[in-house]
Amino acid sequence: MASSFSIVPTIAPGVNGASSKSKKKADLPRLSELSPDDKPWDTHGQNSQSLMCVFSEGDDWQQRKSERMEWCGRRLTFAVSQEGRHKLKSAQFCRIRLCPRCVWRRSLAWKARWYQAWPEIQKIAPKARYFHLVLTVPNVPVTELRDTILKMSNAWKRMVSRKTWPALGFVRATEVTIEKDREGYVHPHFHCLVMVSTSYFSKRYMTAEDWRAYWAKGLGVEPETLTKPYIRAVDPKGGVDAVAAAVKEVFKYAVKGIGMNPDDDGSWVPTLLEMDRQLKGTQATSLGGLIREVFRGNEDISEEEMMAHKDDPDFEAEQYWEYVWNFVDRWYERSRILGAEETAALKAKDEERDQKKAAHAAPLPEPIRADEGTRTDWDLNRTGLRLMAEDLVPERAKKTRKRRAERRSELDDSS
Ligand SMILES: [Zn+2]
Known part of the structure; x- marks a missing residue:
């Protein structure tokens, strides 16, 4: 590693x-x-x-x-x-996307952001659980990288807008590695920290197999063509330290395994240069749901934040x-x-x-309070917030679940 x-x-x-x-x-x-x-x-x-x-x-x-x-x-x-x-x-930092020094500082900044936001996260979703999810597609020639990342982003969007999307929020980073066996081939993947309600583990749990099928549906491909996603739950006993460490892991690399060893022949250099050109204009980071709310949609790390230090x-x-x-x-x-x-x-x-x-x-923004029912400035139609509300108000959760089950049997959930 x-x-x-x-x-x-x-x-x-x-x-x-x-x-x-x-x-x-x-x-x-x-x-x-x-x-x-x-x-x-x-x-x-x-x-x-x-x-x-x-x-x-x-x-x-x-x-x-x-x-x-x-x-x-x-x-x-x-x-x-x-x-x-x-x-x-x-x-002073160059802020170049692939710069290893800047990638490292950004990963530390995300960690620091998490510590800073933790009291608010605890207020909004105290029982939330987290896991690290890595989604991939088969390796592609580097000249197809941009199109592939675009396809992956669209697949992700389709995935999170489905009614069955199980998460409260996410943060996602794009990473690309260079294949060692075939020259000119790269391996793009999404590293995500996914925030779920406690009931995800007891009632809505998805295995790696389930996630593969879910991701394949978004991509419009057969699940068998994909490798099984990597999933690693964050230990809830670890508190903010464990979650912040997982966040840092998500942002650890933008590019990895480019084998710049003294004994290698540098044959990967043209691939890396083309990869850099292909990445221009593609999204490096994406936030969603409650995590997006907490960070106010701010996907960029400022230079000030790059100097972050643990308190x-x-x-x-x-x-x-x-x-x-x-x-x-x-x-x-x-x-x-x-x-x-x-x-x-x-x-x-x-x-x-x-x-x-x-x-x-x-x-x-004001967190949803149980006694306020559905009154909030936030868009309650969003899956994440609806699920969160369920965790806070058990009676309403029961009703929502019943309603949803009815709708599902009516509609044959295929969206
Ligand atoms: Zn730099």
Whole structure:
């Protein structure tokens, strides 16, 4: 599973040597030594540098992206506590869809979003359960990737608009891997975190086989042509930590398995470049149902969010340290410790930002309350909300279920 693609030095020696002027300075302390928790910065930075090299081999558009990636995360400023704990304070990201550094930061941001929204989620759907679902289609030539993703998105839309759709909400990410056996073939799939009511597990449970049939119906193909979906329930005892970890997993990769190992021949490079062109304009993330409500339909992660850190209320900044990416050794190293004046300015900026954040925290729409019956601003016709209402008002649930059963026998549910 490790996305360990290290650089292929033969790909673009020119770009790799971008910092040739920083030849051999005295050894600077490394980020991974001063803050072992921040070791992933090095790994993702290495992958990002590899992709930067690949893009420099591409068309004009990709070469421009390569130049942008050169600046991605190049300089990081961390606040450092007395005990040496680090907290990221400023960074610039290229925000390129496939950039491994940005993909990683986005996955962390989604995790952070979940922690932030958790109290509201608990208010709206306290008993909701979650599972990770991966839906795939057979591998396709990379030149058909865009059409395939479009087909998958349409199939998904058909699937969630069916009366029998069992979920309260979802968040979905698109991931593409490059096939190892056949050159030029790719494997697109959807990673989803699905939110369901408790009754899903007791009454409406769908096995992997059921999900395959459901997905096949959306795609308009025979179930046998698809591999069985991967399903993994999130342990309800794990609370927000377990759900947030699953969310991060959903967003873990945009592209995986591109085998950028030093011993490989780089034969996948043209495929990756074409894959990047094909992905242009396709949807990377999709939100639905209650999850969409909670995040107000906001599928994009802002640069501010990409700096997300897990809440550390006791953290007190003592100093500010600046790190830079070393393109030759491919790690982060500390370039300087900020002086008193800059430190004071940054501290003031931090406080201002915290206050602003508190002031702008938009209130969520009112949750449905049992005593209010169907009065709500939300569209109650939506399956997710209807199911949720059932969980809250058992008497009404019984009626709805009865009504639905009657309708089903009338209509022969084929939608
Ligand atoms: Zn980036």
